[in-house]
Amino acid sequence: MSPRPLKIGITCYPSVGGSGILATELGEELARRGHEVHFISYERPFRMPVGDPRVFFHPVVVNSYDLFKYPDYTLPLSVKMAEVSRDHALDVLHVHYAVPHATAALLACAMLPPDRRPKVITTLHGTDTTLLARDPGYGPAIRHALEHSDAITTVSEFLRRETLAHLAVTRPIEVIHNFFEPRPPARSVADVRRELGLRDGEALLLHLSNLRALKRIDLLLETAARLYRAGETFKLVILAGGDFTPFAADVKRLGLADRVVVRQNVTDIEDYLQAADLGLFTSETESFCLSILELMSLGRPSVAFAVGGIPEVVVNNESGLLALFGDTAALAAHVQILLRDPARRAALGAAARQRACDLFSAKVIVTRYEELYRRIL
Numbered sequence: 541m542s543p544r545p546l547k548i549g550i551t552c553y554p555s556v557g558g559s560g561i562l563a564t565e566l567g568e569e570l571a572r573r574g575h576e577v578h579f580i581s582y583e584r585p586f587r588m589p590v591g592d593p594r595v596f597f598h599p600v601v602v603n604s605y606d607l608f609k610y611p612d613y614t615l616p617l618s619v620k621m622a623e624v625s626r627d628h629a630l631d632v633l634h635v636h637y638a639v640p641h642a643t644a645a646l647l648a649c650a651m652l653p654p655d656r657r658p659k660v661i662t663t664l665h666g667t668d669t670t671l672l673a674r675d676p677g678y679g680p681a682i683r684h685a686l687e688h689s690d691a692i693t694t695v696s697e698f699l700r701r702e703t704l705a706h707l708a709v710t711r712p713i714e715v716i717h718n719f720f721e722p723r724p725p726a727r728s729v730a731d732v733r734r735e736l737g738l739r740d741g742e743a744l745l746l747h748l749s750n751l752r753a754l755k756r757i758d759l760l761l762e763t764a765a766r767l768y769r770a771g772e773t774f775k776l777v778i779l780a781g782g783d784f785t786p787f788a789a790d791v792k793r794l795g796l797a798d799r800v801v802v803r804q805n806v807t808d809i810e811d812y813l814q815a816a817d818l819g820l821f822t823s824e825t826e827s828f829c830l831s832i833l834e835l836m837s838l839g840r841p842s843v844a845f846a847v848g849g850i851p852e853v854v855v856n857n858e859s860g861l862l863a864l865f866g867d868t869a870a871l872a873a874h875v876q877i878l879l880r881d882p883a884r885r886a887a888l889g890a891a892a893r894q895r896a897c898d899l900f901s902a903k904v905i906v907t908r909y910e911e912l913y914r915r916i917l
């Protein structure tokens with residue numbers, strides 16, 4: 541007899557970012573497998589499925605009061621978590637990012653009678669341990685939240701090591717990598733290329749990110765400038781989840797005005813992933829880099845720096861090409877090799893798609909999360 545469906549609460553940052561996409565796709569997959577899924581956040585996650593009878597959204601209302609210099613999210617979130625856990629008898633509360641979600645979940649449990657307390661799973665996605673853990677105003681609270689979670693997962697082996705190094709956590713940390721299930725592209729490659737103004741024979745290099753500092757857009761543009769000076773015909777398309785205007789001056793200064801195309805807050809990313817010839821990333825650190833996996837799942841290889849968890853996603857020379865951090869000359873050379881050798885590009889792309897399917901598909905990863913839920917229950 542198949543085990544009973546579970547009632548799972550999910551909290552994440554609903555904004556455009558890898559962890560929000562991962563948490564939303566996880567909820568959608570869990571509902572598809574028959575579980576009841578309750579999203580609890582200040583906004584509906586932007587890729588949240590609508591119309592699925594097993595998926596619910598519970599908004600957290602944050603009021604601001606004159607007395608408070610900053611509106612407080614943690615307390616209203618913890619109250620909503622307690623309400624939803626009590627009213628829907630949640631089995632599990634799966635929070636993405638420790639700050640402040642894991643602390644709010646522990647507060648919610650403390651407000652509930654023992655028989656109504658869900659198990660708390662904290663999944664770490666990156667900057668809450670690699671960045672906030674070093675902040676004396678956060679580190680001890682993050683450590684406390686992790687030590688009192690019923691389970692901890694990280695999205696890469698790299699992040700597990702970082703968490704142990706920065707937070708001296710004594711509880712076991714399980715690595716469950718990210719997954720991505722591409723939706724069928726709605727438009728043809730030709731239509732997307734036309735929309736972006738690509739001429740015949742012009743390569744489409746794709747970058748997706750929220751443009752924050754660690755994405756090193758300065759190095760991305762420096763790499764594009766090297767390709768431009770080398771006479772390559774390409775356009776660098778940037779799907780931006782943030783404000784690109786601070787970089788406009790650099791684009792002009794580098795002579796890239798007609799080589800860089802920016803699209804803000806795109807949700808139909810599969811159309812662009814499919815149209816790309818390859819991905820280009822210059823982050824100085826990434827716990828995983830979901831954008832690279834998104835391109836791999838559409839059979840597109842990426843060129844990136846070998847930092848953080850990226851070498852766990854891309855096998856250099858097999859499913860993409862990696863360079864040492866900061867070496868934009870090497871990065872540009874990798875792009876040129878792939879632009880001039882379509883067969884090599886196709887081979888890397890096919891291997892990338894296979895690796896995405898074998899290691900980072902919903903079938904593999906969501907099953908890991910289900911096993912974890914049942915193990916701690």
Ligand code: GMT
Nearest residue numbers: 557558559665666695826827828829830
């Ligand atoms: O990288 C970002 O700016 C967004 C951030 C997030 O909050 O989604 O991404 C983090 O989580 C993603 C999903 O697990 C990972 O793919 C990203 O590598 C990670 N970002 C960093 O570690 C810098």
